[in-house]
Amino acid sequence: MHESTSSKKNKQAIADRYWYENKKILLSLLSLWFIVAIVCPVLSVDYLDQFSLGGFGLGFWFNQQGAILFFVAIIFIYHGLMQRLEARLSVEKTADDSQAES
Amino acid sequence: MDAQSFSYLFVGLSFALYIGIAFWTRANSTKQFYVAGGGVHPVLNGMATGADWMSAASFLSVAGIVAFSGRDGSVYLIGWTGGYVLLALLLAPYLRKFGRYTVPDFIGERYYSKTARTVAVLCLIFISFTYIAGQMRGVGIVFSRFLEVDINTGVIIGMVIVFFYAVMGGMKGITYTQVAQYCVLVFAFMVPAVFLSIMWTDNPIPQLGFGSQLNDGSGLTVLQKLDQVTVDLGFHAYTGSIRSTLDTLMIIVTLMIGTAGLPHVIVRFFTVPKVSDARLSAGYALLFIAVIYTTIPAVAGFSRLNLIDSVNEVAYQDAPEWVGKWESTGLIAWQDKNADGRIQYRAGHALVPTKPQFTDARGQYGQRLLENAPSDSENEIYVDRDIMVIANPEIASLPNWVIGLIAAGAVAAALSTAAGLLLVISSSISHDLLKSTFMPSITDEQELLAARLAAATAIVIAGWFGINPPAFVAQVVAFAFGMAAASLFPAIVLGIFSERINKEGAIAGMIVGLFFSVGYIVYFVFINPHQNNADFWFWGISTAGIGGIGAALNMVTAYTVSRFFDAPPTAVISLLKHIRRP
Numbered sequence: 001m002h003e004s005t006s007s008k009k010n011k012q013a014i015a016d017r018y019w020y021e022n023k024k025i026l027l028s029l030l031s032l033w034f035i036v037a038i039v040c041p042v043l044s045v046d047y048l049d050q051f052s053l054g055g056f057g058l059g060f061w062f063n064q065q066g067a068i069l070f071f072v073a074i075i076f077i078y079h080g081l082m083q084r085l086e087a088r089l090s091v092e093k094t095a096d097d098s099q100a101e102s
Numbered sequence: 103m104d105a106q107s108f109s110y111l112f113v114g115l116s117f118a119l120y121i122g123i124a125f126w127t128r129a130n131s132t133k134q135f136y137v138a139g140g141g142v143h144p145v146l147n148g149m150a151t152g153a154d155w156m157s158a159a160s161f162l163s164v165a166g167i168v169a170f171s172g173r174d175g176s177v178y179l180i181g182w183t184g185g186y187v188l189l190a191l192l193l194a195p196y197l198r199k200f201g202r203y204t205v206p207d208f209i210g211e212r213y214y215s216k217t218a219r220t221v222a223v224l225c226l227i228f229i230s231f232t233y234i235a236g237q238m239r240g241v242g243i244v245f246s247r248f249l250e251v252d253i254n255t256g257v258i259i260g261m262v263i264v265f266f267y268a269v270m271g272g273m274k275g276i277t278y279t280q281v282a283q284y285c286v287l288v289f290a291f292m293v294p295a296v297f298l299s300i301m302w303t304d305n306p307i308p309q310l311g312f313g314s315q316l317n318d319g320s321g322l323t324v325l326q327k328l329d330q331v332t333v334d335l336g337f338h339a340y341t342g343s344i345r346s347t348l349d350t351l352m353i354i355v356t357l358m359i360g361t362a363g364l365p366h367v368i369v370r371f372f373t374v375p376k377v378s379d380a381r382l383s384a385g386y387a388l389l390f391i392a393v394i395y396t397t398i399p400a401v402a403g404f405s406r407l408n409l410i411d412s413v414n415e416v417a418y419q420d421a422p423e424w425v426g427k428w429e430s431t432g433l434i435a436w437q438d439k440n441a442d443g444r445i446q447y448r449a450g451h452a453l454v455p456t457k458p459q460f461t462d463a464r465g466q467y468g469q470r471l472l473e474n475a476p477s478d479s480e481n482e483i484y485v486d487r488d489i490m491v492i493a494n495p496e497i498a499s500l501p502n503w504v505i506g507l508i509a510a511g512a513v514a515a516a517l518s519t520a521a522g523l524l525l526v527i528s529s530s531i532s533h534d535l536l537k538s539t540f541m542p543s544i545t546d547e548q549e550l551l552a553a554r555l556a557a558a559t560a561i562v563i564a565g566w567f568g569i570n571p572p573a574f575v576a577q578v579v580a581f582a583f584g585m586a587a588a589s590l591f592p593a594i595v596l597g598i599f600s601e602r603i604n605k606e607g608a609i610a611g612m613i614v615g616l617f618f619s620v621g622y623i624v625y626f627v628f629i630n631p632h633q634n635n636a637d638f639w640f641w642g643i644s645t646a647g648i649g650g651i652g653a654a655l656n657m658v659t660a661y662t663v664s665r666f667f668d669a670p671p672t673a674v675i676s677l678l679k680h681i682r683r684p
Contacts, residue, residue, distance in 0.1 A: 015684075033191075055325055064173075064312075072385065075187060079190075
């Protein structure tokens with residue numbers, strides 16, 4: 001009886017932790033998204049065009065290639081970070097479970 | 103073999119493939135019909151999403167838009183791809199965890215209300231039909247250009263093919279045909295792009311070629327040359343912009359959240375086995391889309407150079423063969439304003455009105471004569487922007503089979519999008535309206551039959567729109583995105599991330615967002631079209647960018663109204679806890 005409530009509590013704690021970490025990841029990746037989607041190609045395009053990348057002005061490059069490449073990277077990074085988070089929490093969970101059993 | 107025979111061959115082969123897949127993937131249950139049984143591999147789902155998403159417009163028109171507007175065309179490139187980040191981070195994993203069949207399903211359950219579900223169904227049907235009318239028309243146009251059949255016959259052939267695999271196979275049939283369609287369209291788009299890139303820069307990778315030096319010994323890069331020639335001819339510099347920053351920003355925001363709110367795209371992420379697959383699959387989808395979307399600006403740049411190079415200041419009689427060919431189909435028109443027998447390509451519209459109206463007569467050089475009055479500008483040539491992709495193989499003197507390939511690719515792009523849209527329409531009717539709202543007692547078999555009938559009816563209506571296109575279709579692509587951005591996206595995101603939003607708030611938000619955006623577009627496009635310019639727009643935001651404001655209004659309304667009513671019941675809170683768990 002006592003054990004099952006404590007493991008239930010644990011489960012809830014892990015779920016809360018997961019949601020909190022997820023929001024942290026979301027916030028940082030969405031900031032990056034905002035920078036590559038809005039700041040670089042629109043707001044600071046003229047400034048960035050002073051620099052060049054191959055034959056592109058950097059601002060123009062963000063407009064026609066860079067933003068898209070960063071978007072792809074952001075999604076794969078998100079996938080990777082969430083996989084790691086899930087692996088870490090399930091490790092903690094099994095550690096907790098075995099403690100509760102012993 | 104000539105280009106037309108190749109077109110018939112490739113389009114015919116691709117159709118045989120799609121029908122074959124339709125027989126192989128018959129759906130036997132509603133789960134298979136709505137979400138392909140929920141067992142689609144994330145990479146395959148990514149490909150299917152790519153084809154689902156890339157419409158006839160993506161395939162044929164975006165490169166043309168970018169070619170003629172340079173940096174200002176980037177809003178479409180950024181807006182239509184950036185939406186996938188929102189989709190992958192804010193929607194797809196949670197909706198997959200929720201584990202049902204449709205978008206209104208989520209809204210109905212989360213907001214514990216049949217009214218909310220019905221409002222969502224209405225938004226979805228409105229968005230999807232606006233979009234699909236253009237697709238069916240696109241199928242007809244592709245047929246008429248490449249296979250020289252009547253546009254209406256083309257629409258009907260398209261309807262029959264979609265009917266086969268959408269009605270028989272449902273989402274299962276659509277998914278696997280879309281995978282095949284992605285392969286067809288990516289190949290068809292890349293082959294001419296590679297040739298063009300080699301032609302101008304010797305670099306076989308278009309994305310890199312676009313940033314390299316020209317191979318003509320001038321020492322200029324592609325973009326320097328583009329800036330130089332566009333400015334010389336009186337256009338704004340290719341890498342410069344003439345749109346206001348705020349408007350650019352709002353269009354990008356609207357296209358991004360509109361993309362993330364499009365029901366036929368969202369529902370693709372219901373088909374993968376696990377939550378983590380939904381994230382991964384969104385990544386693959388965008389990767390597959392990025393292959394084409396990073397090639398588009400390169401194709402645009404090279405074809406603008408090609409166009410200027412091969413027509414400007416060239417005597418009409420010496421112009422390349424494709425000029426005459428596309429003139430005969432009405433996509434190119436020339437009016438010799440200064441009577442020197444040469445084509446002058448300059449900034450500004452060549453003709454009044456801007457679309458050419460041909461007479462039957464021919465001029466002294468053999469050009470088609472026009473009823474249009476000449477405009478004030480020195481520009482003598484009208485070029486339809488769609489020509490940039492269609493005419494590429496001829497401009498670059500590529501073999502005839504490449505033209506056949508482009509025909510098959512364009513048809514694949516239009517059909518795959520149309521099928522995806524048809525499916526969300528049919529499932530919202532059979533599942534959300536019948537099973538969940540009005541006739542909850544029907545069995546799974548009856549629901550499946552209803553879904554098939556709804557899909558068949560939707561195809562007929564879509565075909566009717568394709569044959570009798572409402573005059574507004576071309577002008578209001580903004581509609582579908584504005585509506586998706588202002589109605590569905592905020593309701594779903596708030597539903598996932600806020601525990602406090604209740605049904606009253608969500609319904610009020612969707613209605614306010616929808617009416618604001620639709621009202622703004624209707625006012626400027628239909629009621630007062632002569633005021634449709636930056637002087638009259640609210641804060642200088644065009645109709646294409648207003649959906650972002652609509653979405654913001656939706657969220658503010660939803661929050662405010664929710665404060666005045668009870669918090670959602672505990673069942674909804676535990677549903678939220680469930681979808682937020684790994």
